[in-house]
Amino acid sequence: MSPDKGKGRSSGTRRSRPAPSAATPEIEAQASDGPPSSAWTIRPASEQARKQWDTATAAEPDLMALERERLRNRPLDRSANPRRTGQLKAELATRKVGEKTLPQWQQELTAAGRLWYCPDKESRTIWITKVDLSHPKRTD
Amino acid sequence: MSIAPDTTFQATDLARRSRDVLSAARTVGGAIIRDKDGESLLVEPAARSGRARYELAGMRNAFRVLRLLSMPAEARDPVLYGDLAWLAALSETAQEQFVWEYVRMLEAMDATGPEPVEQLTYEWRQTARAWADEDLRGELIAPLTAPLAHIEL
Secondary structure, three states: OOOOOOOOOOOOOOOOOOOOOOOOOOHHHHOOOOOOOOOOEEEEOOHHHHHHHHHHHHHOHHHHHHHHHHHHHOOOOOOOOOOOEEEOOHHHOEEEEOOEEEEOEEEEOOOOOEEEEEEEOOOOEEEEEEEEOOOOOOOO | OOOOOOOEEEOOHHHHOHHHHHHHHOOOOOEEEEOOOOOEEEEOOHHHHHHHHHHHHHHHHHHHHHHHHOOOHHHOOHHHHHHHHHHHHOOHHHHHHHHHHHHHHHHOHHHHOOHHHHHHHHHHHHHHHHHHOHHHHHHHHOOEOOOOOOOOO
C-alpha cells in the first residue's frame, strides 16, 4: 500500500524529476491539505535505500505515511518527538552523499526500527540512506 | 550571589510563622529549620532541589568518564562508567567529545532545563548503539556515491 493512501496526495509512486535546487521550491507540495510550499523532497540515497523504503512502506504503511509527512515538513524538529529523532555524533555525525558531506540523522520508527537520513538544507532534500524496521539491539 | 540560607528558623516557627518560613524557603538559599536536637533541615523549592541533584549527578558522571579516560584503555571496564556504560563502545576521542558537550549542557541547565541534556544523551547513546554494531557502522560510514536524484519517495 502506498504511504499516501487516503491522504489526498498523488500516490507514493516515483516520478522522474529534475534534481532540486535551492531556487526550485516544491510546487507539488501545495496541495490543499498538503504540506506547505517549503516542504522537503524525499529521495533515496542509493538503490538499496529505495528498496528498503519500499519494503518498510509495504510492511508498515501507516507508520511510513506518518514518517513521510514528518520528513517533508519537520525533518530537523527534535521537539515534536523528543528522544526519537536526532543527529548522530562523532564519526557518524556526517555522511557523504554524492559530492556533499551532509549531517546524518536517525529517527526511531519503532522500538527496534530505525530510519537514517541526510538532510541537505541547500536543496531542501532529505536523502534516505537506510530504513530498517528490525534493527537488532546491541547496547540497550 | 550566596547560596547560604539567610534565615534560620526554629521547629516551632513552622506553626507560629509558617508564612515567613515558606517565604524564606523560596529565596535563593532556601530556609534552615533547626530542630530541637540541633539538626538543621533545609527547605527550598522542590524543582530547584531536583535540578541541582540532576546537575550534580551529571557532573559526577562527567568526572567519572574523564577519570576513566586518564586510565589505560584495557582498564576501562564498561561497568565503571555507571549510568554511561554505553559510552564505552565509542572511541576515546568521541567519549571526550561527549563529556564536554554534556558538561556544557549541564552548565546551561538553569536557563534551558534538563531536556537538552536528555536529548544530547539520547543522541550520543544512539550513536554508540550504531557504532557498536560493526555491520551497521560500516554502512553508516560508507559514502553514497550514486544518490537517486531523479526519484522522489
